[in-house]
Structure formats: structure tokens, C-alpha cells
Amino acid sequence: MATTSIDPCRHRAVLFDMDGVLTDTAKVHAAAWARLFDLYLADRPPPAREDHRSFTDADYLRHVDGKPRVNGVLDFLCSRGIDLPRGAPDDEAGIETGHGLGKLKDRYFREALATGGVEVFDDAVTLIESLRRHHIHTAVISASRNCALVLEQAGIADLFDIRVDGVLAEELGLPGKPDPAVFLEAARQLDTPPSAGVVVEDAQSGVHAARAGGFALVVGVARTGPPGRLLDAGADAVVSTLTDVAVAESAERRLSEVPDGLEHWDEIADRLRGHRPVLLLDFDGTLAPIRNDPAKVTMPVRTREVLQRLARHCPVAIISGRDLHDVRRRVRLDGLWYAGSHGFELAGPGDESIAQDAAESALPDLDEAERLLTIELDPIAGVLVDRKRFALAVHYRNVRPDDVDHVIWTVRRIGDWLPALRIAHGRRVVELLPNIDWNKGRALRWLLDKTGLAATDVTPVFAGDDYTDEDALHEIHDDGIGIVVRSAEHGDRLTWAHYSVEDPRSLSALLTRIASAVDAS
Numbered sequence: 001m002a003t004t005s006i007d008p009c010r011h012r013a014v015l016f017d018m019d020g021v022l023t024d025t026a027k028v029h030a031a032a033w034a035r036l037f038d039l040y041l042a043d044r045p046p047p048a049r050e051d052h053r054s055f056t057d058a059d060y061l062r063h064v065d066g067k068p069r070v071n072g073v074l075d076f077l078c079s080r081g082i083d084l085p086r087g088a089p090d091d092e093a094g095i096e097t098g099h100g101l102g103k104l105k106d107r108y109f110r111e112a113l114a115t116g117g118v119e120v121f122d123d124a125v126t127l128i129e130s131l132r133r134h135h136i137h138t139a140v141i142s143a144s145r146n147c148a149l150v151l152e153q154a155g156i157a158d159l160f161d162i163r164v165d166g167v168l169a170e171e172l173g174l175p176g177k178p179d180p181a182v183f184l185e186a187a188r189q190l191d192t193p194p195s196a197g198v199v200v201e202d203a204q205s206g207v208h209a210a211r212a213g214g215f216a217l218v219v220g221v222a223r224t225g226p227p228g229r230l231l232d233a234g235a236d237a238v239v240s241t242l243t244d245v246a247v248a249e250s251a252e253r254r255l256s257e258v259p260d261g262l263e264h265w266d267e268i269a270d271r272l273r274g275h276r277p278v279l280l281l282d283f284d285g286t287l288a289p290i291r292n293d294p295a296k297v298t299m300p301v302r303t304r305e306v307l308q309r310l311a312r313h314c315p316v317a318i319i320s321g322r323d324l325h326d327v328r329r330r331v332r333l334d335g336l337w338y339a340g341s342h343g344f345e346l347a348g349p350g351d352e353s354i355a356q357d358a359a360e361s362a363l364p365d366l367d368e369a370e371r372l373l374t375i376e377l378d379p380i381a382g383v384l385v386d387r388k389r390f391a392l393a394v395h396y397r398n399v400r401p402d403d404v405d406h407v408i409w410t411v412r413r414i415g416d417w418l419p420a421l422r423i424a425h426g427r428r429v430v431e432l433l434p435n436i437d438w439n440k441g442r443a444l445r446w447l448l449d450k451t452g453l454a455a456t457d458v459t460p461v462f463a464g465d466d467y468t469d470e471d472a473l474h475e476i477h478d479d480g481i482g483i484v485v486r487s488a489e490h491g492d493r494l495t496w497a498h499y500s501v502e503d504p505r506s507l508s509a510l511l512t513r514i515a516s517a518v519d520a521s
């Protein structure tokens, strides 16, 4: 059964560690390391306080797995009480330096590769092929300087858009894992922010690196051993086979491919003929233009007028990430349904407020996240920590570009630490929400089902601009009309929308046409 899901609407790239994840070279490496260290320790006179016992699988995992070769030599020997100089890249194979012994290990590794070949994990190939069908970029990351050789021998080099290996890392002077530099370089090359990237790793140092890099999802692979060490390092999920990683059903169109709703108004009018529309509308970036300061956002007068006109004839609901009372006071219209905190809190036209009971249990963690983030992010200029009843938004629209990764990383770290919360990304904002299966899509369906808004002669129309709106666009994909307000902030991303409009002003124009159609019917 699939346990972890990669979502093409949100995840734009997946970065795969090579050894142990894609290819069974981990055991070839382990054998080469064991050959190197066992021969070296056997030959070395044993002075006091040095440990000359054989190299073990635990040593492999703890001291050398996933690290640049020279660091592996020095770190393992240090654990046995032996301090060798690092040496220099032109040291001869076998001399007593990090580089010298590293070179000898490489010779053993290549010998084993030439005689034994490379075993590829079929589950990895199946997953990568599925990702590529969904237009998700793929990268291979390895500390190994033999990465290209291994991929060629394994016949899988063509499965990746880019490769960041030991050779490139040295050229660019990138530190090895657990530093996130190699993952960040891959994300940079793929033009994908870490918040839209997934890392698949089998080494603790790699999981630490991915977490430190602020990646959206870190999947640990423990093919044989227990999952604990990768969970402890910060993996979101640990699988024993990549068959347990699914690619979620996804939208197939990019923003640029979605027809413009004003240009295709006749089609929309046809869909609505003989049907009563139910309007379900996001607020920021949809009804109201984006501004640098969320507190200064106002809804244009014309948009208020058209909503009022629509509400006379058909149900209108506002489904916003804002706090319920905040969005109500900005829309300032009676007789509408309102959903705040991404749908966790709802209010009907009669003013009754309905909270999602299950979300109440997340309140202590939200309070703690607010307390910690207010302190930790205080030194960063431009950050805005905005507490809503059932969500906490950290805005970084006004933060220096160099500080953005740190802000996202900090929110992620605190969100990981508080089990009642999950993370969501939006336009220049990262949010912590109750970790329960509820979102704008579920809230939309709840509104339609539980409030008598659903009927056979009704057509739901939802409009939104952001990632969190995709849950609602997905929800009505088969029985409604979905409209996305275009923006360049997440690139040419995938969307479930049927139509698009250029900006909130164009949406207002489209709503006016809908109002005229309703008036005339």
C-alpha cells in the first residue's frame, strides 16, 4: 500500500541519492571500505587506545555512508583513535593520508564494479518513470566521484535531468552532506525552490542535509534496516521499498495552457444555462489584489458590488486562508457563507460559526509555534508572523532574498517538531495548519453537502489563485467550473482549473458576466 505521496501540483523536482537508493552500489562501497580499513588496521602496529577491530556495517552507516571519500577515511579512523592528515589530491594511492587511503578505496571500488557490474533497484526506476510522465524534474545526487560511471554501467543515466556528483561538488567547492549544499545546487539548476522539492535518501547524513536545506518532503529509504535512524534524522516518512511512494493523481495542464475565461465566456455561459451557480471564492489574490502588507488589503468596490448582486440570486461563499473575522470584515457583506483559516472555521449567513472540532486539539501546538517563531524570526527584517485561530502564517514577501530559505527552514523545523501541525506553502507565505485531513476542498464539499447548496440544478463555480486553492479546484473538477487567477509566483505550475483569468480585476469582470447571466435567467 502506498504510504507517501508526491504531488505534481506542489512538488516540481525529486532529488535522488544514488548509492543504496537507485543502485545497489552501497554494498559495493561497503565492501571496498571494509577491504581498505581491514588491511590498513591489520598492518598498522597497535599502539594503546587505538581500536583495530574489523570494519562493520554499523561503521559504514555511521562514519562513511553518503560522505565525500576523504571525510569518510578521516571520520572512521578518528572513531578508532587514529588521526591522519588530510593530505592532498595528488597523494599516491595507499599512503597514510585521507587522500591516499581514499584513492586506494576507489581502486578497490572500481575493481569490484568492473567484475560484479551494477545492480539497479527496479522500484526506483518505476518511480522515476512515473515522475517523468507527470513532468516532475529528477536529479541524481551523489558524493561519489564515480557517479557518472555507475549510472552509465547501470543504464539509467538518461532518467535524470541533472547530476550533482563528487566531481562537480569539488569543482564548485561544495561541502559534503550533512551540509545541504549539493541538494541546494541541484534545486538551483532545476530552477526549483527547496519548498517545492522532494529528497529521497538512505543515509542519515543525507536526510540531515535535506532537512537543513528546507525541502518540502524528505523520504527515507531503509531497504533492510529499521526506519528509526532516518526518522530520527528528520525524514518525513521512511519506506522499505519505493513501491510505497505514489505519485498523486495530478492536474495535467499548466497555467499557460488553461483557456482564458473571458475569451471563452460562451462556453461558461453554456455550462450555466438552466443551472443555478453557487459561487465559492478565495479572497487574497482572487477577489483582492496582492499587496506587500496583508493588513492593507481591500476588496475593490466594483467587486463588492458584483458579489452583492450575485448574492441576491444565488449562494455565495468566501473560502479564505485568513482568519474568519478578518476576511468577513474585509468583504463586509451579509448573507454570504464564510470559511476562514483555510476552511477550518465556517460561518453561515445567519452568523452562526462552525469550527472544525478536530482542529481544536491543534490549538496548543499552534500557540507554541507562534511563541517560538515570534522569538526565532525576530532578527530577520521583513518577516511577518500572523496568527489566525486555526493557522499560523509566516509571510516573507518583504524579506531579503538571501534570508528566505532560512525563514522557510525555521518554520519547517518547528512544524516538524510539533506533531499536531503540518506545513503548507502559498504565495510568499509558509503556513502551519492543524495536521488533519481537512482543506479548502473538503470545506467546499462540506458547504455544498451540509448546507443544502448542492442540488441537481446547481453548478458550483470556484475561483482561486494559490496552491491551497488547488484542493478546491480538484474537488469540483468533475461537477463544477474551476477558475484560476494567474500569477507568476510559482512559475508555470500545474492546475486543476478549467479556465483562467489574468488578475482579480478580470475575475471581477467575469463575475459581472455571471451576474448578468443569472439576472437574465
Ligand SMILES: O=P(O)(O)OC[C@H]1O[C@H](O[C@H]2O[C@H](CO)[C@@H](O)[C@H](O)[C@H]2O)[C@H](O)[C@@H](O)[C@@H]1O
Residues within 6 Å of the ligand: 282, 283, 284, 285, 286, 289, 290, 291, 292, 293, 294, 295, 297, 319, 320, 321, 322, 323, 386, 393, 395, 397, 426, 427, 428, 429, 431, 466, 468
Ligand atoms: O486563501 P486566501 O484568501 O487567498 O488567503 C491566503 C493567504 O492570503 C494572505 O496572504 C497573501 O496575501 C497577502 C496580501 O496581499 C500577501 O502579502 C501575501 O504574500 C500572500 O500570501 C493572508 O495574509 C494569509 O493569512 C492567507 O493565508
